[in-house]
Every structure is written in structure tokens, then in C-alpha cells.
Amino acid sequence: DHDMNILKAEIERDDLKKAVALWRERNKFQGILYPTEHGYKAAKDGEVEIKKLAKTLAEARIRDKKCQPVGICSENYEHDSHSLTGDSKDERARLNAAKFEAYHEIDSRKPEDKVLKFRVTCVRNGTHCFGSQDAAYHVGGRLQDMFHWIVDLNFYDIEIMLNVREDSMYYGIALTKESKHRRNINFFGPTTLRATICYNMLRLAQPKAGDIIIDPMCGGGSIPIEGSLAFHSSYFMCGDIHEKAVNRTRSNLDHIESHTQRRYMDVLHWDTTHLILRDSSVDICVTDLPFGKRSGSVFDNRTLYKQVLLELARVVRCNIGRAILLTYDRKSMTMALTFAAGLWKLVKKLKINIGGLEAGVYVLWRLKAPAALPQRVPKTRHRKSGRHSVLSSEKRNLSCTLWVLRRPTTGSNSESGATTVGPDRRRKRTSTTMMPTPTNTIVSELDTYGHVYGSGMKPYPIYSEAVTTL
Numbered sequence: 397d398h399d400m401n402i403l404k405a406e407i408e409r410d411d412l413k414k415a416v417a418l419w420r421e422r423n424k425f426q427g428i429l430y431p432t433e434h435g436y437k438a439a440k441d442g443e444v445e446i447k448k449l450a451k452t453l454a455e456a457r458i459r460d461k462k463c464q465p466v467g468i469c470s471e472n473y474e475h476d477s478h479s480l481t482g483d484s485k486d487e488r489a490r491l492n493a494a495k496f497e498a499y500h501e502i503d504s505r506k507p508e509d510k511v512l513k514f515r516v517t518c519v520r521n522g523t524h525c526f527g528s529q530d531a532a533y534h535v536g537g538r539l540q541d542m543f544h545w546i547v548d549l550n551f552y553d554i555e556i557m558l559n560v561r562e563d564s565m566y567y568g569i570a571l572t573k574e575s576k577h578r579r580n581i582n583f584f585g586p587t588t589l590r591a592t593i594c595y596n597m598l599r600l601a602q603p604k605a606g607d608i609i610i611d612p613m614c615g616g617g618s619i620p621i622e623g624s625l626a627f628h629s630s631y632f633m634c635g636d637i638h639e640k641a642v643n644r645t646r647s648n649l650d651h652i653e654s655h656t657q658r659r660y661m662d663v664l665h666w667d668t669t670h671l672i673l674r675d676s677s678v679d680i681c682v683t684d685l686p687f688g689k690r691s692g693s694v695f696d697n698r699t700l701y702k703q704v705l706l707e708l709a710r711v712v713r714c715n716i717g718r719a720i721l722l723t724y725d726r727k728s729m730t731m732a733l734t735f736a737a738g739l740w741k742l743v744k745k746l747k748i749n750i751g752g753l754e755a756g757v758y759v760l761w762r763l764k765a766p767a768a769l770p771q772r773v774p775k776t777r778h779r780k781s782g783r784h785s786v787l788s789s790e791k792r793n794l795s796c797t798l799w800v801l802r803r804p805t806t807g808s809n810s811e812s813g814a815t816t817v818g819p820d821r822r823r824k825r826t827s828t829t830m831m832p833t834p835t836n837t838i839v840s841e842l843d844t845y846g847h848v849y850g851s852g853m854k855p856y857p858i859y860s861e862a863v864t865t866l
Contacts, residue, residue, distance in 0.1 A: 399526055403558075403565060404538040412539075419554060419569050427510035427553070429543075436544035439511035443546060447495075449502050454494035492550065499551060513548040514539065515555055517570075521749050522562040531558060535567075580625060583647045585616040585640075587691050589684050589722075593748070594622040597682050597720045600744075600759055605629035607679040610711075612668040612704070613637075617645030619682050621652060624659035635664035669703040673711045680718050681708050687724035687753070697725045701732035709739040709762065717762035722748070724755040739763055 416429060431439065516536040518528040535558055536547060555570040577590035597619065603609060607630045611619045614634035624632050636642050642665045649663060666672055685701065686692030692700070701723075708719055719740065723729050733742060744759040 400534045415569050426507040431511045431544050450495050450499040453498040513546045513553045515549050515552045518558040520560040580621050582651045583644045588616040589618045591622050594619045598623045601680045601718050601720050603627050603630045609680040610678050611683045613683050614645050615641050617648050620661050624661040632661040635666040637667050676713045678711045682720040685723040697728040701728045702735045705732050705736040712762045715764050719760040721758045724753050726756050
């Protein structure tokens with residue numbers, strides 16, 4: 397209840413009438429914006445009657461259409477004679493379309509006599525003690541009490557968009573009833589990116605006149621097509637390793653060019669890790685990396701992201717080049733950025749919700765360093781041996797010594813190389829045995845005095861013919 401009161405208080409505090417006035421001017425709404433309570437009740441009763449008649453007329457039309465014989469065989473008629481309120485998505489869509497058409501045919505009121513109808517849509521991201529429908533219900537109820545608008549989820553005039561992100565909230569008015577995220581795309585793929593997200597990613601790159609912008613993994617071509625329509629002074633080049641994706645991008649481009657003028661954009665078939673471009677020939681790179689869900693895998697991303705960053709560092713101009721990368725696999729991206737730390741600088745990282753997945757947009761800036769493969773820095777490891785600790789080579793400079801050893805001859809005394817060893821501790825017996833052959837002796841350590849320690853044996857002296865320090 398406390399959170400709901402906060403949401404309703406924000407609606408009351410802001411001056412929503414200014415935004416409604418702008419919406420009315422843009423959409424040329426001629427009805428009543430702020431009716432009285434008596435006018436609201438009369439308009440609501442009229443809406444209920446019109447909707448009942450529209451529903452009856454729509455069901456009758458669909459029933460008459462289904463009752464028409466499809467062919468000579470009567471089996472087709474029996475197969476199509478199912479109920480009007482089926483669970484099929486296509487059936488519900490046809491019924492709603494028929495209701496919408498019948499509603500406008502029956503409604504004989506003048507535009508000046510109609511009262512504004514609205515609905516509230518809530519988009520929520522994060523963990524909260526309330527749901528999206530609860531927030532839309534309470535905010536919509538408060539707006540209805542304030543302005544006496546009619547609630548209509550299907551035939552609405554204005555839509556209030558309520559966005560709740562973690563501990564923040566903002567709302568606005570939708571300018572169009574149909575979402576524009578599918579604009580300019582007619583051939584969709586399994587991972588086609590929304591046009592609205594593509595435009596905002598391009599805005600982050602801040603393209604200028606004459607910039608060469610590439611999308612090495614274009615998919616359906618959403619990013620370059622949106623960029624060629626929004627930024628006319630830039631040249632766009634895209635490609636993909638899959639031939640189906642390249643054909644899909646060309647189909648979308650041909651559809652755009654059939655309705656508009658020729659765009660500065662080309663589509664190629666290439667490998668992202670080996671681009672057919674010269675060094676330092678690209679200004680901006682904007683691409684959607686594989687998430688590892690529908691496309692690719694997280695295991696492959698570990699290597700792919702590193703190769704992509706190195707190849708982009710080669711073709712992007714030093715000191716002025718930018719890269720805008722979208723991915724859900726943030727762990728692989730972090731490892732790749734650490735791997736190419738001398739080539740790219742992370743300027744900004746933004747969170748974005750894509751279909752319920754919390755992805756990230758990485759804004760990278762190309763450094764002055766040449767595109768060379770960075771050396772892998774080994775991790776610091778400690779290997780304990782007795783009371784001493786041996787550090788890795790990055791902490792201590794160690795010199796290697798090459799020992800050339802010669803096994804002593806049999807029968808010599810202890811000063812020149814004894815052939816007997818001490819008691820065998822593993823078998824716990826006091827008898828002495830001859831020195832074992834190299835096939836059954838495990839040499840584990842060479843001490844500074846030239847003694848070899850076998851497995852469970854006392855040291856015996858050896859001869860060293862040459863000692864060389866490397």
C-alpha cells in the first residue's frame with residue numbers, strides 16, 4: 397500500500413494536462429477531455445450498449461462466414477465448425493478485428509460528443525512487492541478519479557505508459573497505438589533486434605558526416621538499415637558468416653529501397669574474425685553479439701568475443717574509433733575486455749531489458765596502441781615446498797640450470813659413488829639392497845649437494861660432468 401500511494405502521489409504532483417494538450421494537438425482529438433461526473437456516467441452507459449451490440453454483430457458475421465461451404469466435400473464444413481471462442485490466437489485476433497469494425501459501424505455519435513477513453517500499461521523491471529497489473533490498476537483508478545476518463549483496454553484513445561525500474565518510476569503518453577519497434581523490417585530472423593534499440597545504439601556512437609560504420613554480425617540488418625534511414629550522411633557496411641542472414645538482410649534492404657531512395661549501405665558475406673577490410677579504415681562499429689541463448693553458446697563466446705575485439709581493433713581507427721556492443725553474456729565480455737585491455741577503453745556501460753533478459757550495452761573507445769596481440773599475464777601462484785615458498789616468474793627472476801649427470805659404475809666405494817642404499821623404510825626391514833636400476837627408480841628432487849632422492853630411499857652421491865646456467 398505504501399508503494400501504491402507513492403505511485404499515485406507522483407501522478408497527482410505532476411502536471412499531466414500539459415502533456416495531454418500536446419497529445420491532443422498531435423492526434424487532433426475532437427472529443428471531451430475533462431467531462432463532468434454526470435457526463436462521464438452517461439458516456440459510460442452508452443459505451444456499454446455499443447460494445448454489446450458490436451460483440452453480437454461480430455460473432456454473427458464470423459458464424460456466417462464459417463457456415464459457408466468451403467468445397468464440395470462436407471468434411472471441410474464439419475472441420476471448420478468449431479466454437480467462436482476457441483483458444484486459437486488467430487481466432488481471437490479475428491474476433492477482435494470483427495468487434496472493432498462492428499463498433500465503428502454502430503457508433504453514430506459525433507466526435508465532439510465522445511469522452512476520452514484511456515488505459516494504463518505498466519512495464520516493470522526488478523523485485524517489488526507489487527505486480528505490473530496492480531500498479532496499472534491503482535494508477536488508472538487515480539487518473540479516473542481526477543479526470544473522469546473512461547477505462548477501455550481495447551478501443552482506447554490515449555495510453556499512459558508507466559515504467560518502473562528498480563527503485564525509480566517514470567511515465568509518459570504513447571504517441572502511437574502501434575509499436576514502432578518493427579519498422580523497416582519485413583523479413584525477421586530468430587534474433588532480430590528491435591529498431592528502437594538499434595536507433596539508440598547508433599545515437600550512443602554519435603556518428604558524423606562521412607563516417608564509415610560497420611555491423612560485422614548484422615543478422616537481419618536491423619542496425620545498418622535503421623542507421624541508413626536516420627543518418628543519411630554516413631556510409632554503412634554490414635555482413636554475416638551465415639548465408640541465410642545475408643540473404644535476409646538483402647531482402648529487407650530491397651524492400652526499403654523500393655519505397656524510398658537509394659541508401660548508402662552494402663551487404664557482404666564475411667567472417668567476423670577475419671574481416672575483408674584494411675587496417676584503420678572504419679570509424680564506428682555497432683553490432684549485436686550472440687547472447688549464447690538462441691544463437692551460439694556461452695562456451696563459444698569465451699573465444700569469439702576475444703577474437704572479435706582484436707579484429708575490430710585492427711580495422712577501427714586509432715584514437716577516434718568507437719565500438720557499441722550489445723550482449724547478454726557479460727562474463728565473456730568482461731574476460732574479452734581484460735584480454736584486450738591495451739586496445740579498447742570502456743567508456744560507458746548501460747543496462748537494457750530485452751525480452752526479460754538483462755543485457756548490457758558497452759561503449760568502447762579505440763586507444764592509440766597498435767592492433768597487436770596482447771601477451772597473456774600469468775596468474776600469481778604459490779607452490780609450497782617444505783618451509784620455503786616458490787613464487788611465479790612474474791614475482792621473482794629465476795635462472796634455469798642444466799645438469800648433465802652420469803650414473804656411477806657398480807662396485808665403487810661410498811666416496812666415489814656407493815652402490816648400496818639405506819634400509820628400505822617402506823618395507824621396514826634393516827637389510828641393505830643394491831642400488832635399483834633407472835627403470836624402477838623415481839627421481840623426485842635434486843638437492844644442492846648433488847644427491848638424488850628416490851622414492852622412500854636415502855640419498856646417494858652422483859657425479860656431475862657439466863653445469864650450465866641458462
